[in-house]
Amino acid sequence: MNDDQWLAERFEADRPRLEAVAFRMLGSSGEAEDAVQEAWFRLAASDSARIDNLSGWLTTVVGRVCLDQLRRRKSRAEQPMPDHAPEPVALPGPADVEADPESAAVMADSVSLALLVVLETLEPAERLAFVLHDMFGVPFDDIAQIVDRNPAAARKLASRARARVRGTGAPQHQAVSKQRTVVEAFLAAARGGDFEALVSVLDPDITLRTDAAAVGQIIRGAAQIAGGAMTFAAMATDAQLVLADGKIGVVSSMPDLPTRVLVFTVEGDRIIAMEGVTDPDRVRAMELTLLED
Known part of the structure; x- marks a missing residue:
């Protein structure tokens, strides 16, 4: 060819x-x-x-x-x-x-x-x-x-x-509720270190973008991200659910670490993309609304 x-x-x-x-x-x-x-x-x-x-x-x-x-x-x-x-x-x-x-x-x-x-x-x-x-x-x-x-x-x-x-007049509440269910399943699996459960809610071709240089710019694939997510169990435990620029996200503010926002793109019953934001200027520029339990 x-x-x-x-x-x-x-x-x-x-x-x-x-x-x-x-x-x-x-x-x-x-x-x-x-x-x-x-x-x-x-x-x-x-x-x-x-x-x-x-x-x-x-x-x-x-x-x-x-x-x-x-x-x-x-x-x-x-x-x-x-x-x-x-x-x-x-x-x-x-x-x-x-x-x-x-x-x-x-x-x-x-x-x-x-x-x-x-x-x-x-x-x-x-x-x-x-x-x-x-x-x-x-x-x-x-x-x-x-x-x-x-x-x-x-x-x-x-x-x-x-x-x-x-x-x-679109069913915004229903859409957010469905996305929230998927993200909560991801967080529960991360907290429990359940690799198979993590993979089940991730699209096979999912991408994770992050501005944290130590992690890397882009990670691709459900298995790779699930493996990394298991190390983020502390963040998942501390996380608060928010609407971040209209999407479901989690905010974590751990001692001695900058505020971190993880934004999820959900399609159907799987997460197809994630974006990790730690840069203080970017975090401040985001429209964040805390979701009640």
Whole structure:
């Protein structure tokens, strides 16, 4: 297989996720396909050998293309929403590009016409921050580069967008309750040192990002993270459940250690991503709401 074939196959593997991102940004299947195709053109014209994280690079490009489109739309005061409900683009799970019918139905419901109408009321940068972070778990450090702001400002964009979206009548309490159940199962397994229970609530392709240099930037895989989580039993015992920028998280403030926030991205009954935050400036910039027992 030559380099061009390899690159094309890698791009096609990412296409469903990229189209899902673009659809949630633009609200139109046709425009989403065009945005993803533009990303392919830019990839083909670039030096792909110098791209360390191809999936992340493609997400960034699609995000910028969609952001430009939204800004042009706003400047022309366009009304892009169709008269009929748009065709939903199902988000594939990390281990399964072909979503099963049940998953597709769940995703179709989550991208309802009502939600898309609300998203249309957001400023372009707010919409991008909300879609990339809350729906796809993209870190604010990466989002900040797309919107040309610092990570704290990107967090505030998503927070403002989240406040508006909550007014759509979506079952926010039910969603938080379900995520909480999964996270509490993770914490209980960590406290008890139960490796199998930990793995059972982690997606096989889960990623853990952290700003603690001693731990490392990114850890991938359920087994690796479960092994590490067993060493975090003290944090799990001390942790307080919070809503962190709209997601379930835990805060731990142990003696002689900085405050730590661990944010979970939950999909279905498994955790698909975790982000550990220890930097004091980042912690202060987070929107944290304590969850009562």
